[in-house]
Amino acid sequence: MGKILILYYSKSGNTKKMAEYVKTGAEVIEGNDVRLKSIDEATADDVFWCDGIALGAPTHLGVVPWKMVRWWDGNTGEFWQNVDGKFGCVFSSSGGWGGGTELTCQGLAKILMNFGMFVFGLPDYTSGDMTLHYGSICAGEPKREDVIESCKRLGRRLSEWVAVYVDGKREESPLVNRYR
Amino acid sequence: MGKILILYYSKSGNTKKMAEYVKTGAEVIEGNDVRLKSIDEATADDVFWCDGIALGAPTHLGVVPWKMVRWWDGNTGEFWQNVDGKFGCVFSSSGGWGGGTELTCQGLAKILMNFGMFVFGLPDYTSGDMTLHYGSICAGEPKREDVIESCKRLGRRLSEWVAVYVDGKREESPLVNRYR
């Protein structure tokens, strides 16, 4: 049974809403256990527990917010060389398009890479002008249907990859067989 | 008299339209000479000529399109240590939000930094959910009024900085006096 953690920091509530949509998407794939936690609730054990992680935070100044960095920094001693090989993806919200969400997604991705995790994006569109190639992004509150769908699809894909690679369902997966 | 170059590569025509709006904005500040050129038209002399440059390209695979990289690569011998100290800003279009425009803006910014130029963004919004903190970005064709205004404001600010710092209008500038 695959284990999925959605870990987020939210200030205005927008990233929290994104996280909830990511969770909804992750639960579409049956047979995985999905946890949603803010950094105020999560402990190092949640990361040890999971096979796949979706990490989200708003963009502040184009970088990862300090409370999110502090959370990982405080657990670095435990995580170092002990959490690699997990599957990871990222999401971020900001006040406006162009406000740094893609840049903060890259920052979140670097944190996961730093610990040896696998980071992926989706070669996919959720509408004529909404993509999630490097993670899901949102300007303001996630209200647009294509933004909500972007969050859901991110969570679903994470859940799919965990099912495929961790839960041993590789042979029966249309996702994998697609590219064979 | 300050000299402004808007240099772009466009495949679909969207980045070209952005470039034209950047030019419109740059021309708002009187007394600067503004040139708009695609990389098919521009030569190394255009870069030598300018005091400020706005550099634009669509995002391809999250990185700077190869034709734009090739253009700079081919002029590196001439530019190296000969074009630093110019003012620069960037813009990018993509098929959709989240498609890599911010990442490509960073790539374009790195090219300018590599040659010792000054790269800036705007701490500004052009609507409730449109910013240009790290350059102007656009999903698809620039139709939204706030995207068009983002391009114009980018060009205008470039033109203002050149007037302030190169054309010696520092004492009389509200832009500079604002932060004193």
Next chain:
Amino acid sequence: MGKILILYYSKSGNTKKMAEYVKTGAEVIEGNDVRLKSIDEATADDVFWCDGIALGAPTHLGVVPWKMVRWWDGNTGEFWQNVDGKFGCVFSSSGGWGGGTELTCQGLAKILMNFGMFVFGLPDYTSGDMTLHYGSICAGEPKREDVIESCKRLGRRLSEWVAVYVDGKREESPLVNRYR
């Protein structure tokens, strides 16, 4: 049997040497098939063939060299939504430390992410002052023992992850059991 592709572009020969060391490392894990190809030799089929890819290029202007971008750009139509779920890592050389290798590694990583691949780094050191957290990097020719070891370890880890996740050796892997 896992399949590993080391794909590189080299101008001076330094990245080619790195690629050869990556190959040596990848071959340490028995039972995987390892191919080394430059972008002049490789076709789209090599990417379709592989389960894991190590992608390398020198840094030019802080971004991915145009010939490497062009190679992927030319194959985008075939690759789009057809190569995701493969394991990927990156490496880069430059004239000097601080010359953009980490930035170019990020550019290469974005290309892989764009196509839905998994990108990872190594939470590891190969000497007191050499790491490969975001890919292997090198200043000039790979002569330092810790740089050579960095390339080898990158290839080896790629080969290990493919064995673990693609070749079904997850249960017996010390790499995976380590973090349980």
Next chain:
Amino acid sequence: MGKILILYYSKSGNTKKMAEYVKTGAEVIEGNDVRLKSIDEATADDVFWCDGIALGAPTHLGVVPWKMVRWWDGNTGEFWQNVDGKFGCVFSSSGGWGGGTELTCQGLAKILMNFGMFVFGLPDYTSGDMTLHYGSICAGEPKREDVIESCKRLGRRLSEWVAVYVDGKREESPLVNRYR
């Protein structure tokens, strides 16, 4: 009289040493006032005061350390739209080459860009294999002569640009006349 601020966060003391070398370089240009402050000592007024800023921090997890992000975050209300148009450059230290210094330099640069400042690198080498194209970087303690020189040259160039553009010495500057 130009005003230069070297602002840093240091944990191990290595970035502090880099900052001191940056200061030494900045003082080479006569007629500028140079301040060196850690984020524990500096207040928002130091940023308002300066015409040019060199910002430094170690790399933690490939991103800007949380204490540095928190410092800027706490002053965002005051800084927003009030500190743009200043000249900025960056520097970073890490445990090893490849450990994220270039990435953290980019993070620091994004913070400065976010506030509308001009960010630059140096198209220069300080030895056969040491550059500072995107800021000065160091692995461990700054002991290598070319690393120390990199820090000094970064500070000197910042001081030169301030003299040229803020202190009105543009006409007499070899730096500017070089590219005419």
